[in-house]
Amino acid sequence: MLVLVTTAYGFAGRSEVHDGVRDVAALARDSDAILDADVQAGDRNVLVLGLQADRAGTAESARTDTAVLVHRPAGGGPAVTLSIPATLEVSRPPCRRFDAATGTYGDTVPAESRTAFATAYDVGGPACSVGVVQQLTGMPMSGFVALDLAGTPQLVDAVGGIEVCTERPVVDPVLGPVVEGSGTVELDGPTAVRFASAAGTADSSPANRVRRQQRVLAAALGDALSTASLLTPGAPGRSAAGVSSALSADGADAGEILTLARGLARSGAAGDADTPVFLSVPVTETPNTRGQLELRRSEARTLFSALREHEPLPESATAPASRAAAAPAPGTVVNLVDATGRPGAADRIAADLRERGYEIGTVTPGPAAPGAQVRYSPDNTDAAGTLVEALPGARPVPDPTGSRVLELVVGAGDAAPVQAVPSDDTDCD
Numbered sequence: 354m355l356v357l358v359t360t361a362y363g364f365a366g367r368s369e370v371h372d373g374v375r376d377v378a379a380l381a382r383d384s385d386a387i388l389d390a391d392v393q394a395g396d397r398n399v400l401v402l403g404l405q406a407d408r409a410g411t412a413e414s415a416r417t418d419t420a421v422l423v424h425r426p427a428g429g430g431p432a433v434t435l436s437i438p439a440t441l442e443v444s445r446p447p448c449r450r451f452d453a454a455t456g457t458y459g460d461t462v463p464a465e466s467r468t469a470f471a472t473a474y475d476v477g478g479p480a481c482s483v484g485v486v487q488q489l490t491g492m493p494m495s496g497f498v499a500l501d502l503a504g505t506p507q508l509v510d511a512v513g514g515i516e517v518c519t520e521r522p523v524v525d526p527v528l529g530p531v532v533e534g535s536g537t538v539e540l541d542g543p544t545a546v547r548f549a550s551a552a553g554t555a556d557s558s559p560a561n562r563v564r565r566q567q568r569v570l571a572a573a574l575g576d577a578l579s580t581a582s583l584l585t586p587g588a589p590g591r592s593a594a595g596v597s598s599a600l601s602a603d604g605a606d607a608g609e610i611l612t613l614a615r616g617l618a619r620s621g622a623a624g625d626a627d628t629p630v631f632l633s634v635p636v637t638e639t640p641n642t643r644g645q646l647e648l649r650r651s652e653a654r655t656l657f658s659a660l661r662e663h664e665p666l667p668e669s670a671t672a673p674a675s676r677a678a679a680a681p682a683p684g685t686v687v688n689l690v691d692a693t694g695r696p697g698a699a700d701r702i703a704a705d706l707r708e709r710g711y712e713i714g715t716v717t718p719g720p721a722a723p724g725a726q727v728r729y730s731p732d733n734t735d736a737a738g739t740l741v742e743a744l745p746g747a748r749p750v751p752d753p754t755g756s757r758v759l760e761l762v763v764g765a766g767d768a769a770p771v772q773a774v775p776s777d778d779t780d781c782d
Contacts, residue, residue: 367578367583367589369589369590369592369593370577370578370583370589370592370593370596370607371606371607371608372593373592373593373594373595373596373597373600373607374596374597374600374601374602374606374607374610375456375597375600375601375602376456376601376602376603377456377478377479377497377499377601377602377603378456378458378479378480378603379400379478379479379480379482379483379494379497379603379604380480380483380494380495380496380497380603380604381480381483381484381487381494382493382494382495384484384487384488384493386484386487386488386491387487387491387492387493388491388492388661389491389661389662390493392661392662392663393427393492393493393661394427395427395428396424396425396426396427396492396493396495397423397424397425397427397495397496398422398423398424398425398492398493398494398495398496399422399423399494399495399496399497399498399604399605399609399613400420400421400422400423400482400483400486400494400496400497400498401420401421401422401423401498401499401500401613401617402417402418402419402420402474402479402482402497402498402499402500403417403418403419403420403499403500403502403549403563403566404416404417404418404474404499404500404501404502404503405417405418405502405503405550416439416471416474416475417439417470417471417473417474417475417482418439418502418550418562418566419436419439419562419563419566420436420437420438420439420470420482420486421434421435421436421437421563421617422434422435422437422486422490422492422494423613423616423617424492424660426663428663430663431630432616432630433630433632433660433666434563434616434617434630434631434632435490435632435633435634435660436560436563436631436632436633436634437470437486437489437634438470438633438634438636438646439469439470439471440469440470440471440640440644440645440646441469441470441634441636441645441646441647441648442467442468442469442470442641442643442645442646442647442648443468443469443470443473443485443488443489443648444464444465444466444467444468444488445464445465445466445468445472445473445476445481445485446464446481446484446485446488447461447462447463447464448461448462448473448476448477448480448481448484449461449462449477449480449481450462450476450477451474451476451477451478451479451480451481453478456601458477458478458480462476462477467643467645468645469644469645470482470485473485479497479499479601479603482497483497489634489648489653489657490657490660490661491657491661492657492660492661495604496602496603496604496605496609497602497603497604497605498600498601498602498605498610498613499600499601499602500566500567500570500599500600501598501599501600501601502546502549502550502566502599503546504595504598504599504600505542505545505546505549505569505570505573505599506541506542506543506545506546507542507594507595507598507599508542508570508573508574508595508596508598508599508600509540509541509542509545509546509569509573509595510541510542510595511573511577511591511592511594511595511596512573512576512577512582512588512591512592512595513576514539514540514541514542515539515540515545515569515572515573515576516537516538516539516540516572517537517538517540517545517548517565517568517569517572518536518537518538518568518781519532519535519536519538519548519565519568519781520535520781521535522534522535523548523551523565531544531547531548531551532544532548540569545569545573546569548565548569549565549566549569551565560631563617563631564617564618564619567613567614567615567617567618568614568618568781570599570600570610570614571611571614571615571618573595573599574596574600574607574610574611574614575611575615576592577589577592577595577596577607578592578607578608578611619781630666632656632666632670634648634653634656635648635649635652635653635656635669635670636648636649637649638738639738639741639749640741640748640749642749642751644748644749652667652669652670655667655669655670656669656670680709680710680739681709681710681711681736681739681740681743682735682736682739683710684712685710685711685712685736685739685740685759686711686712686713686714686757686758686759687706687711687712687713687714687740687758687759687760687761688713688714688715688716688717688758688759688760688761689702689703689713689714689715689716689717689760689761689763690717690718690719690760690761690762690763691716691717691718691719691763692718692719692720692721692722692762692763692764693721693763693764694721698763699716699763700716702761702763703716706743706761709743711740714758719762721764722762722764725744725748725761725762725763725764726748726749726750726761726762726764727740727741727744727748727749727750727759727760727761727762728750728751728752728759728760728761728762729749729750729751729752729759729760730751730752730753730754730756730757731751731753732757733757733759736757736759737749737759740759740761744761
């Protein structure tokens with residue numbers, strides 16, 4: 354009788370946590386954008402978004418921070434995780450406007466060409482993001498999951514804090530030091546969201562940024578669904594409230610979300626059934642004049658076709674997703690404008706650039722700016738491109754009146770450039 358009661362209590366608690374995941378309407382399996390539908394029957398494709406937390410004290414709505422498509426072929430074989438940059442330039446189809454507060458859709462917003470992928474969620478929420486990815490890849494989405502980083506503190510605090518592993522320290526030029534060491538660290542709610550949101554770290558490649566976010570989710574959701582938690586009076590209700598603040602989904606329950614998070618937390622170069630191969634959508638190395646990355650269409654078509662038709666992945670797609678930035682030409686001078694409003698942030702970035710081989714000219718304060726900009730004259734385009742490549746998220750801004758000296762505006766937003774931190778690598782897998 355005791356075993357039966359305990360089992361029933363555990364199932365009730367698990368059901369309560371599962372019910373905490375907010376339902377959203379995101380999927381459109383009969384979309385005209387789907388190609389080779391018969392061949393793809395049975396494939397599992399889940400779009401996983403990380404939505405930005407408030408980093409600068411603003412009240413702006415959630416925006417896409419990270420986006421990955423997890424593809425599991427019906428016939429088995431390694432799963433593939435495809436990273437989609439938030440700044441990828443896309444043609445957004447007509448989308449119904451999404452009200453995040455109510456989870457409902459309203460009037461249709463006209464299509465827009467040459468806009469960033471992140472605007473899909475801004476305008477049309479989950480359904481629009483799914484629509485853009487289906488239009489981009491020709492693959493049907495069978496699941497959708499969104500982790501709202503702004504709700505992460507409630508989720509983490511609901512389970513009494515979490516433990517995560519980090520290969521190296523996490524330091525952000527705006528947030529400051531988040532985790533100063535490596536290995537297993539304990540995080541409370543506020544620290545967990547900084548860990549997941551940090552943009553300016555030595556491990557700021559898309560793969561590592563996704564790993565940090567999913568490690569937080571996996572640790573918190575794993576604790577919420579643990580036997581000890583499910584059998585503790587009141588714990589499932591607290592966990593459900595935390596889950597509701599951070600997670601929304603369509604076509605995926607809490608159990609699958611936990612499995613996805615654990616896989617994404619360790620995704621790397623070689624995949625198996627549980628550890629996806631992490632690839633990036635083929636894009637240009639530097640943003641265009643609109644500050645957006647452009648799709649390398651020929652390579653993208655080959656990759657998407659291989660995924661749809663279950664063929665071997667092209668060699669160009671399986672090359673490392675990130676590489677060291679090219680060294681600047683000798684004598685390249687960069688003037689810095691500190692627009693962070695945070696004392697010392699520009700000095701740390703100046704030290705980082707010196708280590709990369711740049712000469713630092715002046716460092717002056719400037720009016721607050723949301724992100725990083727590289728201003729350059731038309732005769733300094735190549736040097737500007739090299740600098741932008743070294744600073745993920747920086748936006749090139751042509752300045753016809755400028756000199757051959759580059760000007761880097763160090764902004765306070767998510768596009769702030771990275772700074773060097775000690776490697777101190779630890780194996781977290």
